[in-house]
Amino acid sequence: MIPDPEKAIIAALHHYMPELLTQAGSRVYSQAPEDWDKQNFLVVRATPGGASRQPHLYSTCYFEIESFASSRGEASRLARQSGVAMEKAARENFRYIDGPEMGYLFRFREVNAPSRIYDGLSSKHGDTYMFQGTYQISTRPLR
Template sequence: MIDIDPEKLIIKALQYYLPEHSDRVMTLAPTDWSDREFLVVRATGGGASSQPHLYKVCYFEIEAFSSTRGDASRLARRAGEAMIAAARENFRDETAYLFRFREVNAPWLVHDGLSSKHGDEFMFQGTYNISMRSLR
């Protein structure tokens, strides 16, 4: 089994299912982040799989940023829906495919160190669980 990069696979899935945001899905907030709509993905390297030699289980967060509360909430929900579709359709890249998606915490408004200092920027964060299996 080759090593799977969960963040890369999740980002590729989001870029595929949300093509209008494909250049705004990243692992870190951009330096010119204010007044932009974008998604930040943070994933663990792997989790508790009952058969780790066959597949990985990954916990990950999607943070949706926007200049309005409603748009940030909508973007977060759309990102979750995109990951549901990715798992249902077994989205794949050249290394692995996705399956078995679960929402752990629904997207909710978070006041973190980045957006809380800017009253004109909102962040919704959702936590999810997904499984992935190597193609080889």
């Protein structure tokens, strides 16, 4: 079975950005945590679009990585570093295994480079910065 792309992407970010794993847990989420204004973190979100010519063999998806931080420089660094990490994960065919979901990442493309965004969270808090990048990646099951 082709793995859940969000889970595979989060696992790859943990692997290539180990500083996002702390004693308190992961700082990579699929939606902003309740204490979002107290930490620097990433949100990974699959977005509409992307299609596979052979869906039984692989899946192609678009996804966004949003970085939140208390300084503009740190939010920018996290965003750029996460894009580099995903490019490397695809180039190295990062393998993801979670129970019956097993696969690997390949064919990465940056759609929109990370840029500063105001959203519903950070626009109300002048001490929080958000950068967002959009990417495309493919996943394939292990054989």
